[in-house]
Amino acid sequence: MKNSYDAIVIGSGPNGLAAAILLQQQGLSVLVIEGRDEIGGGLRSKELTLPGFTHDICSAIHPMAQTSPFFSQLPLAQFGLSFLHPVADAAHPFDDGTAAVLYSSLEKTAELLGSDRQTYERLFRPLLQDFKDLSEDILGPLQLPKHPLTMAKFGLKALPSAMHLAKRFKTREARGLFGGVAAHAIQPLTNIATSAIGLVLMANSHVSGWPAPKGGAQSLANALGAYFTSLGGEIVTGNFVKALKELPPSKAVLLDVTPKQLLQIAGERFTSFYKWQLKRYKYGMGVFKVDWALDGPVPFTAAACREAGTIHLGNTIEEIATNEQRTVDGQHPELPYTLFVQHSIFDKTRAPEGKHTAWGYCHVPNGSTRDMTAAIENQVERFAPGFKDLIIGRHVMNTADVEAYNPNYIGGDINGGLLDITQLYTRPALRWSPYTTPAKGIYVCSSSTPPGGGIHGMCGYHAAKKALKDVFGVRL
Protein backbone atom coordinates (compact mmCIF):
# COMPACT_ATOMS: atom_id res chain seq x y z
CA MET A 1 0.00 0.00 0.00
CA LYS A 2 1.14 3.55 -0.75
CA ASN A 3 0.92 6.44 1.71
CA SER A 4 -1.96 8.06 -0.19
CA TYR A 5 -4.18 7.60 -3.26
CA ASP A 6 -6.34 9.70 -5.50
CA ALA A 7 -9.26 7.32 -4.92
CA ILE A 8 -10.05 4.28 -2.80
CA VAL A 9 -12.81 1.80 -3.63
CA ILE A 10 -14.12 -0.33 -0.76
CA GLY A 11 -15.39 -3.67 -2.10
CA SER A 12 -14.53 -5.51 -5.31
CA GLY A 13 -17.91 -6.61 -6.64
CA PRO A 14 -18.62 -5.90 -10.32
CA ASN A 15 -19.61 -2.35 -9.38
CA GLY A 16 -16.55 -1.72 -7.24
CA LEU A 17 -14.30 -3.02 -10.01
CA ALA A 18 -16.14 -1.00 -12.68
CA ALA A 19 -15.68 2.17 -10.60
CA ALA A 20 -12.01 1.42 -9.97
CA ILE A 21 -11.35 0.75 -13.67
CA LEU A 22 -13.01 3.96 -14.85
CA LEU A 23 -11.01 6.00 -12.33
CA GLN A 24 -7.76 4.22 -13.16
CA GLN A 25 -8.35 4.69 -16.89
CA GLN A 26 -8.08 8.46 -16.26
CA GLY A 27 -4.57 8.00 -14.89
CA LEU A 28 -5.44 8.38 -11.20
CA SER A 29 -3.87 6.26 -8.47
CA VAL A 30 -6.60 3.89 -7.29
CA LEU A 31 -6.69 1.31 -4.49
CA VAL A 32 -9.38 -1.38 -4.16
CA ILE A 33 -9.81 -2.88 -0.69
CA GLU A 34 -11.75 -6.16 -0.52
CA GLY A 35 -12.82 -7.84 2.70
CA ARG A 36 -12.61 -11.42 1.50
CA ASP A 37 -9.51 -13.23 0.27
CA GLU A 38 -10.61 -13.13 -3.37
CA ILE A 39 -12.01 -10.28 -5.42
CA GLY A 40 -15.38 -10.48 -7.15
CA GLY A 41 -18.29 -10.04 -4.71
CA GLY A 42 -21.19 -11.71 -6.52
CA LEU A 43 -18.72 -13.04 -9.11
CA ARG A 44 -17.05 -15.94 -7.41
CA SER A 45 -16.70 -19.64 -8.13
CA LYS A 46 -15.49 -22.51 -5.99
CA GLU A 47 -15.48 -26.30 -5.60
CA LEU A 48 -18.37 -26.11 -3.15
CA THR A 49 -19.40 -29.77 -3.28
CA LEU A 50 -16.78 -32.23 -4.52
CA PRO A 51 -13.30 -31.92 -6.08
CA GLY A 52 -13.55 -31.14 -9.81
CA PHE A 53 -17.01 -29.54 -9.59
CA THR A 54 -16.90 -25.74 -10.04
CA HIS A 55 -19.94 -23.90 -8.70
CA ASP A 56 -20.86 -20.23 -8.85
CA ILE A 57 -21.34 -19.11 -5.25
CA CYS A 58 -23.57 -16.17 -6.25
CA SER A 59 -24.40 -15.05 -9.80
CA ALA A 60 -24.56 -17.70 -12.51
CA ILE A 61 -25.80 -16.22 -15.79
CA HIS A 62 -24.60 -12.89 -17.16
CA PRO A 63 -26.77 -11.42 -19.90
CA MET A 64 -26.13 -7.84 -18.85
CA ALA A 65 -22.37 -8.27 -18.44
CA GLN A 66 -22.11 -8.76 -22.19
CA THR A 67 -24.38 -5.87 -23.18
CA SER A 68 -23.29 -3.48 -20.40
CA PRO A 69 -22.36 -0.16 -22.04
CA PHE A 70 -19.21 -0.11 -19.84
CA PHE A 71 -18.04 -3.74 -19.60
CA SER A 72 -18.64 -4.33 -23.32
CA GLN A 73 -15.98 -1.71 -24.11
CA LEU A 74 -13.24 -3.31 -21.99
CA PRO A 75 -10.61 -5.64 -23.53
CA LEU A 76 -11.55 -8.46 -21.16
CA ALA A 77 -10.91 -11.26 -23.69
CA GLN A 78 -7.22 -10.31 -23.46
CA PHE A 79 -7.46 -11.07 -19.75
CA GLY A 80 -8.84 -14.57 -20.12
CA LEU A 81 -12.59 -13.95 -20.36
CA SER A 82 -14.77 -15.84 -22.80
CA PHE A 83 -18.52 -16.28 -22.65
CA LEU A 84 -20.22 -19.59 -23.40
CA HIS A 85 -23.82 -19.90 -24.61
CA PRO A 86 -26.27 -22.75 -24.06
CA VAL A 87 -28.41 -23.95 -27.00
CA ALA A 88 -31.46 -22.29 -25.41
CA ASP A 89 -31.16 -19.34 -23.02
CA ALA A 90 -34.07 -20.40 -20.82
CA ALA A 91 -36.87 -22.91 -20.65
CA HIS A 92 -40.12 -22.95 -18.73
CA PRO A 93 -41.60 -26.41 -18.12
CA PHE A 94 -45.23 -27.18 -17.31
CA ASP A 95 -46.83 -30.05 -15.43
CA ASP A 96 -47.90 -31.81 -18.63
CA GLY A 97 -44.27 -32.38 -19.67
CA THR A 98 -44.11 -29.59 -22.27
CA ALA A 99 -42.07 -26.38 -22.06
CA ALA A 100 -41.90 -22.87 -23.49
CA VAL A 101 -38.40 -21.88 -24.60
CA LEU A 102 -36.47 -18.62 -24.81
CA TYR A 103 -34.02 -18.85 -27.68
CA SER A 104 -31.61 -16.13 -28.71
CA SER A 105 -33.52 -16.06 -31.97
CA LEU A 106 -36.67 -13.97 -31.62
CA GLU A 107 -38.28 -15.77 -34.56
CA LYS A 108 -37.58 -19.24 -33.14
CA THR A 109 -38.96 -18.26 -29.74
CA ALA A 110 -42.09 -16.67 -31.23
CA GLU A 111 -42.71 -19.56 -33.61
CA LEU A 112 -43.14 -21.96 -30.69
CA LEU A 113 -45.75 -19.73 -29.05
CA GLY A 114 -48.56 -20.65 -31.43
CA SER A 115 -51.32 -18.06 -31.46
CA ASP A 116 -49.13 -15.63 -29.48
CA ARG A 117 -46.46 -15.57 -32.17
CA GLN A 118 -47.39 -12.16 -33.57
CA THR A 119 -48.05 -10.57 -30.17
CA TYR A 120 -44.62 -11.72 -29.01
CA GLU A 121 -42.88 -10.39 -32.11
CA ARG A 122 -44.75 -7.07 -31.89
CA LEU A 123 -43.77 -6.69 -28.23
CA PHE A 124 -40.09 -7.45 -28.62
CA ARG A 125 -39.01 -6.42 -32.11
CA PRO A 126 -39.06 -2.65 -31.34
CA LEU A 127 -37.09 -3.27 -28.14
CA LEU A 128 -34.38 -5.08 -30.07
CA GLN A 129 -34.08 -2.31 -32.62
CA ASP A 130 -33.68 0.26 -29.84
CA PHE A 131 -31.75 -1.89 -27.36
CA LYS A 132 -28.46 0.02 -27.41
CA ASP A 133 -30.18 3.40 -26.93
CA LEU A 134 -32.45 1.93 -24.27
CA SER A 135 -29.53 0.45 -22.32
CA GLU A 136 -27.88 3.87 -22.13
CA ASP A 137 -31.01 5.38 -20.60
CA ILE A 138 -32.28 2.63 -18.32
CA LEU A 139 -28.96 1.44 -16.92
CA GLY A 140 -28.29 4.63 -15.00
CA PRO A 141 -29.71 7.40 -12.85
CA LEU A 142 -32.99 9.17 -13.55
CA GLN A 143 -32.12 11.95 -15.95
CA LEU A 144 -33.39 13.60 -19.09
CA PRO A 145 -33.31 10.62 -21.45
CA LYS A 146 -30.84 10.78 -24.33
CA HIS A 147 -33.44 9.01 -26.43
CA PRO A 148 -36.80 10.37 -25.16
CA LEU A 149 -39.03 8.79 -27.78
CA THR A 150 -37.51 5.35 -27.31
CA MET A 151 -37.81 5.69 -23.53
CA ALA A 152 -41.43 6.82 -23.76
CA LYS A 153 -42.33 3.81 -25.92
CA PHE A 154 -40.49 1.50 -23.52
CA GLY A 155 -42.18 3.11 -20.49
CA LEU A 156 -45.65 2.32 -21.85
CA LYS A 157 -44.79 -1.36 -21.93
CA ALA A 158 -42.58 -1.46 -18.84
CA LEU A 159 -44.66 0.46 -16.30
CA PRO A 160 -47.51 -2.04 -15.85
CA SER A 161 -47.11 -5.06 -13.61
CA ALA A 162 -45.92 -8.32 -15.17
CA MET A 163 -49.38 -9.83 -14.53
CA HIS A 164 -50.96 -6.97 -16.42
CA LEU A 165 -48.61 -7.14 -19.39
CA ALA A 166 -49.06 -10.92 -19.56
CA LYS A 167 -52.74 -10.30 -20.39
CA ARG A 168 -51.57 -9.49 -23.93
CA PHE A 169 -50.83 -13.21 -24.34
CA LYS A 170 -53.46 -15.89 -24.76
CA THR A 171 -51.33 -19.00 -24.36
CA ARG A 172 -50.14 -20.56 -21.12
CA GLU A 173 -46.71 -20.88 -22.80
CA ALA A 174 -46.17 -17.17 -23.54
CA ARG A 175 -47.60 -16.10 -20.18
CA GLY A 176 -45.48 -18.62 -18.27
CA LEU A 177 -42.29 -17.78 -20.16
CA PHE A 178 -42.74 -14.07 -19.51
CA GLY A 179 -43.76 -14.59 -15.86
CA GLY A 180 -40.77 -16.82 -15.14
CA VAL A 181 -38.37 -14.15 -16.39
CA ALA A 182 -40.23 -11.24 -14.75
CA ALA A 183 -39.99 -13.06 -11.41
CA HIS A 184 -36.25 -12.24 -11.44
CA ALA A 185 -37.53 -8.91 -10.07
CA ILE A 186 -37.84 -10.57 -6.63
CA GLN A 187 -41.20 -8.87 -6.04
CA PRO A 188 -44.86 -9.77 -6.39
CA LEU A 189 -45.70 -9.96 -10.11
CA THR A 190 -48.59 -7.61 -9.42
CA ASN A 191 -46.16 -4.79 -8.54
CA ILE A 192 -46.02 -1.84 -10.92
CA ALA A 193 -43.04 -1.95 -13.33
CA THR A 194 -42.24 -5.64 -12.80
CA SER A 195 -42.78 -5.92 -16.57
CA ALA A 196 -39.59 -3.93 -17.07
CA ILE A 197 -37.39 -6.73 -15.70
CA GLY A 198 -39.06 -9.33 -17.92
CA LEU A 199 -38.84 -7.14 -21.00
CA VAL A 200 -35.21 -6.13 -20.53
CA LEU A 201 -33.98 -9.64 -19.73
CA MET A 202 -35.88 -11.26 -22.61
CA ALA A 203 -34.80 -8.56 -25.06
CA ASN A 204 -31.25 -9.11 -23.82
CA SER A 205 -31.59 -12.77 -24.77
CA HIS A 206 -32.62 -11.85 -28.31
CA VAL A 207 -29.82 -9.28 -28.60
CA SER A 208 -26.88 -11.34 -27.34
CA GLY A 209 -28.07 -14.33 -25.33
CA TRP A 210 -27.81 -15.37 -21.71
CA PRO A 211 -24.21 -16.58 -21.45
CA ALA A 212 -21.92 -17.49 -18.58
CA PRO A 213 -18.16 -16.96 -18.34
CA LYS A 214 -16.19 -20.09 -19.25
CA GLY A 215 -14.84 -21.65 -16.05
CA GLY A 216 -17.24 -19.80 -13.76
CA ALA A 217 -18.31 -16.31 -12.69
CA GLN A 218 -14.93 -15.84 -11.03
CA SER A 219 -13.36 -15.63 -14.53
CA LEU A 220 -15.18 -12.34 -15.11
CA ALA A 221 -13.98 -10.94 -11.76
CA ASN A 222 -10.44 -12.11 -12.48
CA ALA A 223 -10.48 -10.49 -15.94
CA LEU A 224 -11.77 -7.20 -14.49
CA GLY A 225 -9.15 -7.34 -11.72
CA ALA A 226 -6.31 -8.20 -14.13
CA TYR A 227 -7.28 -5.37 -16.48
CA PHE A 228 -7.43 -2.93 -13.55
CA THR A 229 -3.98 -3.90 -12.28
CA SER A 230 -2.58 -3.81 -15.84
CA LEU A 231 -3.53 -0.12 -15.84
CA GLY A 232 -1.56 0.40 -12.63
CA GLY A 233 -4.36 -0.12 -10.10
CA GLU A 234 -3.71 -1.78 -6.74
CA ILE A 235 -5.84 -4.38 -4.94
CA VAL A 236 -5.64 -5.40 -1.29
CA THR A 237 -7.73 -8.39 -0.16
CA GLY A 238 -8.58 -9.83 3.26
CA ASN A 239 -9.36 -6.46 4.83
CA PHE A 240 -12.96 -5.66 5.82
CA VAL A 241 -13.05 -1.90 6.37
CA LYS A 242 -14.98 -0.96 9.52
CA ALA A 243 -14.41 2.81 9.51
CA LEU A 244 -13.09 5.44 7.09
CA LYS A 245 -10.31 6.34 9.52
CA GLU A 246 -8.62 2.99 8.78
CA LEU A 247 -7.95 4.11 5.19
CA PRO A 248 -4.85 5.84 3.84
CA PRO A 249 -5.53 9.48 2.82
CA SER A 250 -7.35 9.92 -0.52
CA LYS A 251 -9.35 12.57 -2.36
CA ALA A 252 -12.31 10.26 -2.97
CA VAL A 253 -13.72 7.09 -1.42
CA LEU A 254 -16.29 4.98 -3.27
CA LEU A 255 -18.14 2.32 -1.29
CA ASP A 256 -19.42 -0.85 -2.95
CA VAL A 257 -21.69 -1.50 0.05
CA THR A 258 -25.38 -1.12 0.96
CA PRO A 259 -26.92 1.55 3.23
CA LYS A 260 -26.69 -0.54 6.40
CA GLN A 261 -22.90 -0.89 6.04
CA LEU A 262 -22.53 2.65 4.71
CA LEU A 263 -23.96 3.93 7.98
CA GLN A 264 -21.52 1.81 9.98
CA ILE A 265 -18.44 2.75 7.94
CA ALA A 266 -19.08 6.42 7.14
CA GLY A 267 -22.12 7.40 9.25
CA GLU A 268 -20.23 9.90 11.39
CA ARG A 269 -19.54 12.00 8.29
CA PHE A 270 -23.22 12.23 7.27
CA THR A 271 -26.01 14.67 8.09
CA SER A 272 -28.86 13.48 10.34
CA PHE A 273 -31.27 13.73 7.41
CA TYR A 274 -29.16 11.51 5.16
CA LYS A 275 -28.73 8.98 7.99
CA TRP A 276 -32.50 9.01 8.47
CA GLN A 277 -32.96 8.36 4.73
CA LEU A 278 -30.49 5.46 4.80
CA LYS A 279 -32.20 3.92 7.84
CA ARG A 280 -35.52 3.94 5.96
CA TYR A 281 -34.03 2.07 2.99
CA LYS A 282 -35.94 -1.16 2.29
CA TYR A 283 -34.39 -4.56 1.69
CA GLY A 284 -36.33 -7.19 -0.27
CA MET A 285 -36.89 -10.93 -0.13
CA GLY A 286 -33.87 -13.16 0.53
CA VAL A 287 -32.71 -16.29 -1.26
CA PHE A 288 -32.15 -19.88 -0.20
CA LYS A 289 -29.54 -21.39 -2.50
CA VAL A 290 -28.49 -24.96 -3.32
CA ASP A 291 -25.60 -26.21 -5.47
CA TRP A 292 -25.47 -29.81 -6.59
CA ALA A 293 -22.87 -32.21 -7.92
CA LEU A 294 -24.73 -34.70 -10.13
CA ASP A 295 -23.97 -38.14 -11.48
CA GLY A 296 -25.51 -37.27 -14.86
CA PRO A 297 -27.49 -34.64 -16.74
CA VAL A 298 -30.79 -33.49 -15.22
CA PRO A 299 -33.54 -35.74 -16.70
CA PHE A 300 -36.10 -33.04 -17.51
CA THR A 301 -39.27 -34.50 -19.04
CA ALA A 302 -39.43 -31.70 -21.61
CA ALA A 303 -36.54 -32.23 -24.03
CA ALA A 304 -36.07 -28.46 -24.53
CA CYS A 305 -35.19 -28.07 -20.84
CA ARG A 306 -32.27 -30.45 -21.27
CA GLU A 307 -30.48 -27.98 -23.55
CA ALA A 308 -31.40 -24.73 -21.75
CA GLY A 309 -28.93 -22.90 -19.49
CA THR A 310 -31.60 -21.49 -17.17
CA ILE A 311 -34.86 -23.16 -16.20
CA HIS A 312 -37.68 -21.34 -14.42
CA LEU A 313 -39.52 -23.83 -12.25
CA GLY A 314 -42.95 -22.77 -11.09
CA ASN A 315 -45.49 -23.97 -13.68
CA THR A 316 -48.00 -21.30 -14.75
CA ILE A 317 -47.62 -17.55 -14.26
CA GLU A 318 -50.58 -17.69 -11.89
CA GLU A 319 -48.85 -20.28 -9.69
CA ILE A 320 -45.62 -18.29 -9.69
CA ALA A 321 -47.43 -15.05 -8.82
CA THR A 322 -49.31 -16.72 -5.95
CA ASN A 323 -46.16 -18.25 -4.49
CA GLU A 324 -44.10 -15.06 -4.83
CA GLN A 325 -46.87 -13.10 -3.07
CA ARG A 326 -47.01 -15.67 -0.28
CA THR A 327 -43.26 -15.31 0.20
CA VAL A 328 -43.54 -11.52 0.40
CA ASP A 329 -46.23 -12.11 3.02
CA GLY A 330 -43.73 -14.05 5.13
CA GLN A 331 -44.64 -17.61 4.14
CA HIS A 332 -42.58 -20.48 2.67
CA PRO A 333 -44.48 -22.06 -0.25
CA GLU A 334 -44.31 -25.85 -0.50
CA LEU A 335 -43.22 -25.66 -4.15
CA PRO A 336 -41.50 -22.27 -4.48
CA TYR A 337 -40.68 -20.55 -7.79
CA THR A 338 -37.12 -21.76 -8.38
CA LEU A 339 -34.38 -20.41 -10.64
CA PHE A 340 -32.26 -23.31 -11.85
CA VAL A 341 -29.06 -23.26 -13.91
CA GLN A 342 -27.17 -26.20 -15.42
CA HIS A 343 -23.75 -24.85 -16.41
CA SER A 344 -22.05 -28.13 -17.21
CA ILE A 345 -24.29 -28.82 -20.21
CA PHE A 346 -22.61 -25.91 -22.01
CA ASP A 347 -19.33 -25.52 -20.09
CA LYS A 348 -17.42 -28.79 -19.83
CA THR A 349 -14.85 -27.22 -17.46
CA ARG A 350 -17.41 -27.20 -14.64
CA ALA A 351 -17.53 -30.92 -13.87
CA PRO A 352 -15.55 -34.14 -14.43
CA GLU A 353 -16.35 -36.13 -17.61
CA GLY A 354 -19.90 -37.53 -17.49
CA LYS A 355 -20.78 -35.62 -14.30
CA HIS A 356 -22.71 -32.37 -13.96
CA THR A 357 -23.28 -29.33 -11.76
CA ALA A 358 -26.55 -27.54 -11.03
CA TRP A 359 -27.28 -24.26 -9.24
CA GLY A 360 -30.64 -23.16 -7.89
CA TYR A 361 -32.35 -20.81 -5.52
CA CYS A 362 -35.81 -19.83 -4.37
CA HIS A 363 -36.99 -16.61 -2.76
CA VAL A 364 -37.70 -16.62 0.96
CA PRO A 365 -38.76 -13.92 3.44
CA ASN A 366 -35.87 -11.57 4.27
CA GLY A 367 -33.77 -13.10 7.06
CA SER A 368 -35.48 -16.51 6.91
CA THR A 369 -33.39 -19.44 8.12
CA ARG A 370 -35.92 -22.11 7.07
CA ASP A 371 -34.24 -25.04 5.30
CA MET A 372 -35.75 -25.04 1.79
CA THR A 373 -33.58 -27.85 0.38
CA ALA A 374 -36.41 -30.37 0.21
CA ALA A 375 -38.85 -27.82 -1.23
CA ILE A 376 -36.44 -26.84 -4.01
CA GLU A 377 -35.50 -30.45 -4.79
CA ASN A 378 -39.19 -31.44 -4.92
CA GLN A 379 -39.76 -28.59 -7.37
CA VAL A 380 -36.92 -29.84 -9.62
CA GLU A 381 -38.11 -33.44 -9.32
CA ARG A 382 -41.61 -32.34 -10.37
CA PHE A 383 -40.28 -31.46 -13.84
CA ALA A 384 -37.32 -33.88 -13.91
CA PRO A 385 -38.28 -37.17 -12.27
CA GLY A 386 -35.14 -39.02 -11.18
CA PHE A 387 -33.21 -35.82 -10.37
CA LYS A 388 -32.82 -36.65 -6.69
CA ASP A 389 -31.22 -40.02 -7.48
CA LEU A 390 -28.41 -38.24 -9.34
CA ILE A 391 -27.29 -36.09 -6.39
CA ILE A 392 -23.76 -37.00 -5.25
CA GLY A 393 -22.90 -33.73 -3.52
CA ARG A 394 -24.81 -30.74 -2.18
CA HIS A 395 -24.04 -27.33 -0.70
CA VAL A 396 -26.76 -25.11 0.78
CA MET A 397 -26.91 -21.51 1.97
CA ASN A 398 -29.79 -19.95 3.87
CA THR A 399 -30.12 -16.16 4.06
CA ALA A 400 -27.83 -15.96 7.11
CA ASP A 401 -25.14 -17.93 5.25
CA VAL A 402 -25.54 -15.72 2.17
CA GLU A 403 -25.11 -12.58 4.28
CA ALA A 404 -22.22 -14.07 6.25
CA TYR A 405 -20.55 -14.82 2.91
CA ASN A 406 -21.09 -11.30 1.57
CA PRO A 407 -22.19 -8.53 3.95
CA ASN A 408 -23.90 -6.73 1.02
CA TYR A 409 -26.62 -9.41 0.92
CA ILE A 410 -28.61 -8.10 3.90
CA GLY A 411 -31.08 -10.76 5.09
CA GLY A 412 -30.29 -12.66 1.87
CA ASP A 413 -31.37 -9.80 -0.44
CA ILE A 414 -29.16 -10.21 -3.52
CA ASN A 415 -30.17 -6.93 -5.19
CA GLY A 416 -28.65 -4.56 -2.62
CA GLY A 417 -32.17 -3.51 -1.59
CA LEU A 418 -35.72 -3.81 -2.84
CA LEU A 419 -35.85 -2.95 -6.54
CA ASP A 420 -39.42 -1.71 -6.67
CA ILE A 421 -40.65 1.53 -8.24
CA THR A 422 -40.20 3.46 -4.97
CA GLN A 423 -36.47 2.67 -4.88
CA LEU A 424 -35.62 2.18 -8.53
CA TYR A 425 -34.12 5.62 -9.07
CA THR A 426 -33.99 6.90 -5.49
CA ARG A 427 -31.71 4.20 -4.16
CA PRO A 428 -30.15 4.59 -1.63
CA ALA A 429 -31.76 8.01 -0.95
CA LEU A 430 -33.61 10.78 -2.77
CA ARG A 431 -30.83 13.09 -3.97
CA TRP A 432 -29.98 14.99 -7.14
CA SER A 433 -27.31 12.38 -7.75
CA PRO A 434 -27.92 9.15 -5.78
CA TYR A 435 -24.20 8.27 -5.98
CA THR A 436 -23.20 11.24 -3.83
CA THR A 437 -23.46 11.55 -0.07
CA PRO A 438 -23.52 14.75 2.00
CA ALA A 439 -19.85 14.08 2.87
CA LYS A 440 -17.48 15.62 0.34
CA GLY A 441 -15.55 12.99 -1.63
CA ILE A 442 -17.61 10.03 -0.38
CA TYR A 443 -19.68 8.11 -2.94
CA VAL A 444 -21.83 4.97 -3.05
CA CYS A 445 -21.14 2.69 -6.03
CA SER A 446 -22.95 -0.58 -5.22
CA SER A 447 -26.18 -2.11 -6.51
CA SER A 448 -27.92 0.02 -3.86
CA THR A 449 -27.70 2.79 -6.49
CA PRO A 450 -29.37 2.91 -9.94
CA PRO A 451 -29.76 0.77 -11.95
CA GLY A 452 -29.64 -1.80 -9.10
CA GLY A 453 -28.79 -5.51 -8.91
CA GLY A 454 -27.19 -7.69 -11.55
CA ILE A 455 -23.80 -8.02 -13.16
CA HIS A 456 -23.42 -4.95 -15.36
CA GLY A 457 -21.08 -2.64 -13.43
CA MET A 458 -23.19 0.40 -14.34
CA CYS A 459 -23.72 1.52 -10.71
CA GLY A 460 -19.95 1.67 -10.32
CA TYR A 461 -19.51 3.37 -13.67
CA HIS A 462 -21.96 6.19 -12.86
CA ALA A 463 -20.60 6.69 -9.33
CA ALA A 464 -17.04 6.97 -10.64
CA LYS A 465 -18.16 9.32 -13.42
CA LYS A 466 -19.72 11.59 -10.80
CA ALA A 467 -16.61 11.47 -8.59
CA LEU A 468 -14.41 12.26 -11.61
CA LYS A 469 -16.45 15.37 -12.33
CA ASP A 470 -16.81 16.60 -8.73
CA VAL A 471 -13.40 15.80 -7.30
CA PHE A 472 -11.03 15.63 -10.25
CA GLY A 473 -12.69 18.00 -12.72
CA VAL A 474 -12.83 15.30 -15.40
CA ARG A 475 -15.99 15.33 -17.52
CA LEU A 476 -16.74 12.16 -19.51
Ligand SMILES: Cc1cc2nc3c(=O)[nH]c(=O)nc-3n(C[C@H](O)[C@H](O)[C@H](O)COP(=O)(O)OP(=O)(O)OC[C@H]3O[C@@H](n4cnc5c(N)ncnc54)[C@H](O)[C@@H]3O)c2cc1C
Ligand atom coordinates in the same frame (compact mmCIF):
# COMPACT_ATOMS: atom_id res chain seq x y z
C1 LIG B 1 -27.23 -16.42 -5.03
C2 LIG B 1 -27.10 -15.25 -5.97
C3 LIG B 1 -27.45 -15.41 -7.30
C4 LIG B 1 -27.33 -14.34 -8.20
N1 LIG B 1 -27.56 -14.57 -9.52
C5 LIG B 1 -27.31 -13.59 -10.42
C6 LIG B 1 -27.27 -13.89 -11.82
O1 LIG B 1 -27.39 -15.05 -12.23
N2 LIG B 1 -27.05 -12.86 -12.68
C7 LIG B 1 -26.84 -11.57 -12.25
O2 LIG B 1 -26.66 -10.67 -13.09
N3 LIG B 1 -26.82 -11.28 -10.92
C8 LIG B 1 -27.03 -12.25 -10.01
N4 LIG B 1 -26.93 -12.00 -8.66
C9 LIG B 1 -26.83 -10.61 -8.20
C10 LIG B 1 -25.41 -10.05 -8.33
O3 LIG B 1 -24.47 -10.96 -7.82
C11 LIG B 1 -25.33 -8.72 -7.58
O4 LIG B 1 -26.38 -7.85 -7.99
C12 LIG B 1 -23.99 -8.03 -7.83
O5 LIG B 1 -22.93 -8.87 -7.43
C13 LIG B 1 -23.91 -6.71 -7.11
O6 LIG B 1 -22.65 -6.15 -7.34
P1 LIG B 1 -21.98 -5.12 -6.34
O7 LIG B 1 -20.65 -4.78 -6.89
O8 LIG B 1 -22.93 -4.01 -6.09
O9 LIG B 1 -21.84 -5.88 -4.95
P2 LIG B 1 -21.21 -7.29 -4.60
O10 LIG B 1 -21.02 -8.11 -5.79
O11 LIG B 1 -22.02 -7.83 -3.50
O12 LIG B 1 -19.75 -6.94 -4.06
C14 LIG B 1 -19.52 -6.25 -2.87
C15 LIG B 1 -18.12 -6.57 -2.42
O13 LIG B 1 -17.76 -5.69 -1.36
C16 LIG B 1 -17.09 -6.42 -0.35
N5 LIG B 1 -17.30 -5.69 0.90
C17 LIG B 1 -18.47 -5.44 1.53
N6 LIG B 1 -18.27 -4.73 2.63
C18 LIG B 1 -16.92 -4.51 2.70
C19 LIG B 1 -16.09 -3.82 3.62
N7 LIG B 1 -16.59 -3.21 4.70
N8 LIG B 1 -14.74 -3.79 3.40
C20 LIG B 1 -14.22 -4.40 2.29
N9 LIG B 1 -14.97 -5.07 1.41
C21 LIG B 1 -16.30 -5.12 1.60
C22 LIG B 1 -17.78 -7.77 -0.37
O14 LIG B 1 -16.97 -8.77 0.22
C23 LIG B 1 -17.96 -7.98 -1.87
O15 LIG B 1 -16.83 -8.58 -2.44
C24 LIG B 1 -26.96 -13.06 -7.74
C25 LIG B 1 -26.58 -12.90 -6.40
C26 LIG B 1 -26.63 -13.99 -5.52
C27 LIG B 1 -26.18 -13.84 -4.10
